[in-house]
Amino acid sequence: MTTFHEKDVGVLISEEAVQARVKELGAQITRDYQGKELTLICVLKGSAFFAIDLARAIDLPLTLEFLGVASYHGGTESTGEVRITTDVSKPMAGKHLLIIEDIIDTGLTMSFLLENLQARHPASVKICSLLEKPARAKTKVNIDYKGFVIEDKFVVGYGLDYGEKYRNLPFIGIWKHA
Numbered sequence: 104m105t106t107f108h109e110k111d112v113g114v115l116i117s118e119e120a121v122q123a124r125v126k127e128l129g130a131q132i133t134r135d136y137q138g139k140e141l142t143l144i145c146v147l148k149g150s151a152f153f154a155i156d157l158a159r160a161i162d163l164p165l166t167l168e169f170l171g172v173a174s175y176h177g178g179t180e181s182t183g184e185v186r187i188t189t190d191v192s193k194p195m196a197g198k199h200l201l202i203i204e205d206i207i208d209t210g211l212t213m214s215f216l217l218e219n220l221q222a223r224h225p226a227s228v229k230i231c232s233l234l235e236k237p238a239r240a241k242t243k244v245n246i247d248y249k250g251f252v253i254e255d256k257f258v259v260g261y262g263l264d265y266g267e268k269y270r271n272l273p274f275i276g277i278w279k280h281a
């Protein structure tokens with residue numbers, strides 16, 4: 104049992120609930136992309152755990168790409184400046200892209216990603232996010248595959264960090280000191 108977090112983090116969405124929802128999303132994506140060549144864009148670092156679990160829940164021959172961006176720099180507020188830290192390994196032209204995110208909070212990261220990827224002339228771009236926090240939205244993002252809508256709390260776990268910590272918790276938790 105992991106217990107290091109208990110003073111600082113309370114459970115919001117259990118490991119079981121997260122895993123059940125990942126399986127449902129995987130089944131839905133499998134149905135929707137039949138006959139298409141799917142490329143999953145795992146947005147580092149936050150979506151790494153979700154993207155890997157989701158990839159295993161999709162019954163299709165897919166390609167996995169990693170794209171690193173950062174704007175929170177370990178804190179609880181977006182700096183508003185999104186930077187690419189690692190780019191994908193191949194041209195994205197003509198591909199069916201599904202961007203995988205852990206959370207859409209202000210929406211600034213996803214707006215940046217959409218604009219950046221659309222400029223590479225893919226066949227299609229859709230969005231899959233495990234979490235949406237609508238209370239903080241600064242720009243409207245249409246999420247094609249959504250895991251859970253959450254309240255206006257800073258969350259950690261299952262890829263999400265505070266100061267680079269807590270990504271390895273298997274559940275979504277609320278950071279108690281924000």
Ligand SMILES: O=P(O)(O)OC[C@H]1O[C@H](OP(=O)(O)OP(=O)(O)O)[C@H](O)[C@@H]1O
Nearest residue numbers: 148149173174175207208209210211212
């Ligand atoms: O909707 P937004 O307000 O833009 O917030 C969402 C983004 O912020 C987090 O990334 P972060 O910049 O913390 O980098 P990380 O994934 O490496 O933690 C998260 O993983 C999303 O990518």
Ligand code: HPA
Nearest residue numbers: 208256257258259263264
């Ligand atoms: O609530 C959050 N937690 C961790 N990282 C984040 N990045 C955007 N929102 C969050």
Ligand SMILES: [Mg+2]
Nearest residue numbers: 149175177264
């Ligand atoms: Mg972060």
